[in-house]
Amino acid sequence: MKNIEVSGIQKSFDGREILHSVSFKIKAGDFLSITGESGSGKSTLLAIMGGVLKPDGGTVTIGDAEITSLSEKQLAVLRRTKIGFVYQFFNLVPTMTVRDNILLPVRLAGGRVADYEEKLAKLVEFTRLSNVLSSYPDVLSGGEQQRAAILRALIHDPDVIFLDEPTGNLDSENARGVMELLKDLNKTFGVTVVQVTHSEQGASYGNSRILVKDGSIETCS
Numbered sequence: 001m002k003n004i005e006v007s008g009i010q011k012s013f014d015g016r017e018i019l020h021s022v023s024f025k026i027k028a029g030d031f032l033s034i035t036g037e038s039g040s041g042k043s044t045l046l047a048i049m050g051g052v053l054k055p056d057g058g059t060v061t062i063g064d065a066e067i068t069s070l071s072e073k074q075l076a077v078l079r080r081t082k083i084g085f086v087y088q089f090f091n092l093v094p095t096m097t098v099r100d101n102i103l104l105p106v107r108l109a110g111g112r113v114a115d116y117e118e119k120l121a122k123l124v125e126f127t128r129l130s131n132v133l134s135s136y137p138d139v140l141s142g143g144e145q146q147r148a149a150i151l152r153a154l155i156h157d158p159d160v161i162f163l164d165e166p167t168g169n170l171d172s173e174n175a176r177g178v179m180e181l182l183k184d185l186n187k188t189f190g191v192t193v194v195q196v197t198h199s200e201q202g203a204s205y206g207n208s209r210i211l212v213k214d215g216s217i218e219t220c221s
């Protein structure tokens with residue numbers, strides 16, 4: 001179980017400071033919702049926390065790993081094994097079946113698919129995707145695609161999954177299904193969940209939240 005500490009994160013684009021020394025902590029097993037107006041810096045912050053983007057200053061520590069000091073190569077390994085990332089538009093590979101999409105991180109990391117069959121079966125049941133495993137993403141509903149993307153992010157038992165507006169492209173029923181799944185995964189497997197959301201409904205699933213305003217943390221609870 002790994003706590004996350006964000007300390008003094010600064011980031012500028014084209015000479016304009018987007019994040020002004022942002023600091024907060026997340027306890028292992030928390031479900032944190034990050035909200036704030038469009039353009040306030042939420043996606044930038046999430047990308048820095050997930051090792052996708054380098055900050056100009058400050059540190060992000062996950063467990064005892066200071067990810068902001070890792071090399072690109074080390075970060076790539078970390079993202080493939082210890083961190084899950086889920087985006088608004090699902091980002092499934094259209095030419096691969098759902099099963100192959102979910103197993104892609106295993107293959108990319110050079111793992112043996114056979115070693116993951118048991119876990120895959122368990123997660124597939126948990127996410128109610130057994131009927132669509134051999135289908136291609138384009139015939140799935142938005143909710144199913146997002147559940148598949150979440151499952152793909154979980155295949156390596158990450159310490160934390162970061163989600164950027166996971167329900168932003170879904171109708172309310174599918175959105176509820178995805179949020180219920182995240183809540184169950186958080187409860188059952190203890191995986192830390194950090195989501196950016198515009199939805200008040202979606203934010204309410206978390207057990208803590210922060211509001212980003214003009215690149216600073218306005219409230220923490």
Ligand SMILES: Nc1ncnc2c1ncn2[C@@H]1O[C@H](COP(=O)(O)OP(=O)(O)OP(=O)(O)O)[C@@H](O)[C@H]1O
Nearest residue numbers: 013014018036037038039040041042043044045198
């Ligand atoms: N790669 C980039 N190059 C230049 N400017 C950027 C880049 N990424 C983000 N920005 C700027 O940084 C600011 C914050 O962007 P960010 O995407 O973090 O906001 P956000 O809170 O996620 O907004 P939204 O709710 O609309 O997704 C915006 O003004 C955006 O234009």
Ligand SMILES: [Mg+2]
Nearest residue numbers: 042043044164
């Ligand atoms: Mg965003």
